[in-house]
Amino acid sequence: MKKEKLIIARKAKKxxxxxxxxxxxxSQTQYQKRESGKIKMTDLEWQRISNLLDVGVGEIYEEYIEQNTIDLKEEIQILREKINILEQKLA
Structure with missing residues (x-):
């Protein structure tokens, strides 16, 4: 999940x-992966970035797992439905 609030704050501060x-x-690559949501940021990283940007953590922090959790729940439900259909065909 891309960190939109962080990106906006970072760019505003140039x-x-x-x-x-x-x-x-x-590395810049490692940071880019954090900002794009590919790697989770630690609480310490959030705090340090907020200090650098001179903003509160709440102004830039975005949940990491929120969208991933929703996607996984939907995927699990779809797979359960497919399993039920296959079981009915085999019965």
């Missing part, structure tokens, strides 16, 4: 992904 990566002591 701070690059590379700037934040250097501040966090990680």
């Amino acid at each position: 701070i690059s992904q590379n700037d934040i990566a250097i501040y966090l002591k990680i």
